[in-house]
Amino acid sequence: MSEKTGKDNFKYRERASKVLSKMYDKTSDIAGNNSGKNKGIAAGTAASLISLGIDRINQGQSVDETDGLPYTEDELNQLKELESEMDDSKSSHFVDRFMEKLLKHAIPTDGPEKEMLERRVADPERLKKPNLSIRILTSNFKRLSSKMSSFFVLQYGLIHIITWRKPTKTLSFLVFYTSICLWPHLILAYPMIFLIFGVMLPAYIHRHPMRTPELIKVKKRGQSILDFFNSSSDTSVIEDLIGKDYHNDSGSESDSLQPVISKSSDTSSMFSKKPVSASKLKDGDVNERIQKKDKTRHVKSQMTLFINMRDLQNLTTDVLNGINGAEKFWYETAGFKDERLSTFIFYGVIAATSIVLVFGRFIPWRLIFIQSGWAGLIVCHPNSKKYIMSIKKSKKAKKVKDVKESKEKEGRFERHDIIIDDSAEIRIVEVFELQNKNMSNNQWSFHRYTSNMFDIKNHARAAGKRPLGVDDLSKVLPPPDWKFDMGYANKWEIDIDPQKFFKERNINNPYLQVHEDEKEGWIYDKLDGVDNSDSSYEFRRRRLSRECYRYSRPPVIPKNT
Numbered sequence: 001m002s003e004k005t006g007k008d009n010f011k012y013r014e015r016a017s018k019v020l021s022k023m024y025d026k027t028s029d030i031a032g033n034n035s036g037k038n039k040g041i042a043a044g045t046a047a048s049l050i051s052l053g054i055d056r057i058n059q060g061q062s063v064d065e066t067d068g069l070p071y072t073e074d075e076l077n078q079l080k081e082l083e084s085e086m087d088d089s090k091s092s093h094f095v096d097r098f099m100e101k102l103l104k105h106a107i108p109t110d111g112p113e114k115e116m117l118e119r120r121v122a123d124p125e126r127l128k129k130p131n132l133s134i135r136i137l138t139s140n141f142k143r144l145s146s147k148m149s150s151f152f153v154l155q156y157g158l159i160h161i162i163t164w165r166k167p168t169k170t171l172s173f174l175v176f177y178t179s180i181c182l183w184p185h186l187i188l189a190y191p192m193i194f195l196i197f198g199v200m201l202p203a204y205i206h207r208h209p210m211r212t213p214e215l216i217k218v219k220k221r222g223q224s225i226l227d228f229f230n231s232s233s234d235t236s237v238i239e240d241l242i243g244k245d246y247h248n249d250s251g252s253e254s255d256s257l258q259p260v261i262s263k264s265s266d267t268s269s270m271f272s273k274k275p276v277s278a279s280k281l282k283d284g285d286v287n288e289r290i291q292k293k294d295k296t297r298h299v300k301s302q303m304t305l306f307i308n309m310r311d312l313q314n315l316t317t318d319v320l321n322g323i324n325g326a327e328k329f330w331y332e333t334a335g336f337k338d339e340r341l342s343t344f345i346f347y348g349v350i351a352a353t354s355i356v357l358v359f360g361r362f363i364p365w366r367l368i369f370i371q372s373g374w375a376g377l378i379v380c381h382p383n384s385k386k387y388i389m390s391i392k393k394s395k396k397a398k399k400v401k402d403v404k405e406s407k408e409k410e411g412r413f414e415r416h417d418i419i420i421d422d423s424a425e426i427r428i429v430e431v432f433e434l435q436n437k438n439m440s441n442n443q444w445s446f447h448r449y450t451s452n453m454f455d456i457k458n459h460a461r462a463a464g465k466r467p468l469g470v471d472d473l474s475k476v477l478p479p480p481d482w483k484f485d486m487g488y489a490n491k492w493e494i495d496i497d498p499q500k501f502f503k504e505r506n507i508n509n510p511y512l513q514v515h516e517d518e519k520e521g522w523i524y525d526k527l528d529g530v531d532n533s534d535s536s537y538e539f540r541r542r543r544l545s546r547e548c549y550r551y552s553r554p555p556v557i558p559k560n561t
Helices: 002-033 038-060 072-090 094-105 112-121 123-126 132-146 149-163 167-182 186-207 225-230 238-240 244-256 283-334 340-363 363-377 380-399 401-411 500-506
Strands: 425-438 444-450 524-525 537-550
Touching: 002 038, 094 225, 112 380, 132 283, 149 167, 149 238, 167 186, 283 340, 363 380, 444 537, 500 537
Parallel strands: none
Antiparallel strands: 425 444, 425 537, 524 537
16 A cells, blocks of 8 residues: 555656646746746746746655656756756755746846846855844844844934034034044044943943942032023924934933943942841842842833834834935936036036145145034034024025926026037937738738848748737837937838948848849848748848937936835
């Protein structure tokens, strides 16, 4: 019974393997013939999945065991090739194997993208790393979220500095910035100072706390001069740009910041009340205090995790928005989508670069950077917002014009002194008007407009198929990004000198001929001495050409849009 079941399983594997092999051949041919098209990509994906299925079926069977089976030689070679690929990638992950198959079948071979993807897939450093795993990905995201607190503290700290939320921090930053501009070597000194006073000394004080007395807290009296100058009901222009989310989050983050300093439990023993004897403390009280402390610590860590996950989500949104803005500048503003604007920027950058290179050593860069830094942060102060808004309103009032004119100029950069009227590129589009003659009545009739001369050795003609083409000249389109001159609907020129065309293209086709008395430009089939020729039809063709124009190519667009 077991032998019969094994034979049935073997027959099932054999049939499934043959069916999948035929499907694999068909989908591979479709993918190869439609490379770069949606149909080719879909067929390549199907071929990749079928190839993985064949690998799966052949895992328990070697090719040597197929001797005597009704396989053709081509099928056996294909199975051996698949087995060798399977042996090489037994240890690889399913996703990696699928990527290799997809790269083989669905990506066009003539593009640079395939070479780049092949290098990335076969990178030895990449192969040393773990395979794709949802579990590891989720775990890493959770761990990353729990360890991003310091980054978000730094992020909100920078926002507080720029928006003058903490005037002391802003002024301290300006002092540091000014000192770096005056003495650039401080760029190396500041990180070492931070290492000493921000990392090592707090860690030492935590291990060996100082004995400091507890001070009695008193109410705040008066107002500091910094708070007086910083008091404003307005918000900074930077806060308006980054939105309300940071306003809500930054306050909670700033309140959660605590100095990395630990005080000894017996710090104020000489100032404290009468100490409590350890014998009076019960074990239950001590355990209860420890449990409460552990629960509080656990709840705090979970809250920090969720807060960091929310901030990380918003951070990724901000990063994507920043990338979109950079792509917009890269591909539109600087990518000559608006050619006048990009040309103006190009000349401006050229002029600025020339000034910096020629007169750079005579320019007081330190003074410029110091003044620019101070001016930028002063503009970000909340009290400066009302002056900025008043200046904007006054400028808008002076530039009020007709609504129609403003709509026409919307989205365009008007500089009439920048001339971008370049001459158009001109190319020639050619097609062949194909006619056939029936051997029974010797009458020529229109057959089709096609892009090849359709001689006797053409594959489509040998297979008895019609050539690729159209039945009307109005359906002939120029190449992508090119246009015909619309002033002349059918401005096609007939080439009446095919001999000159043959010489210019260096065409020496023994199956084509031109009659000596030909005046209409027809090129005829030469059937003398040709075996297995088409006995029913004889073809002739003539060349039609037309100019097409292109003033500029469309701008480059991002790949992942």
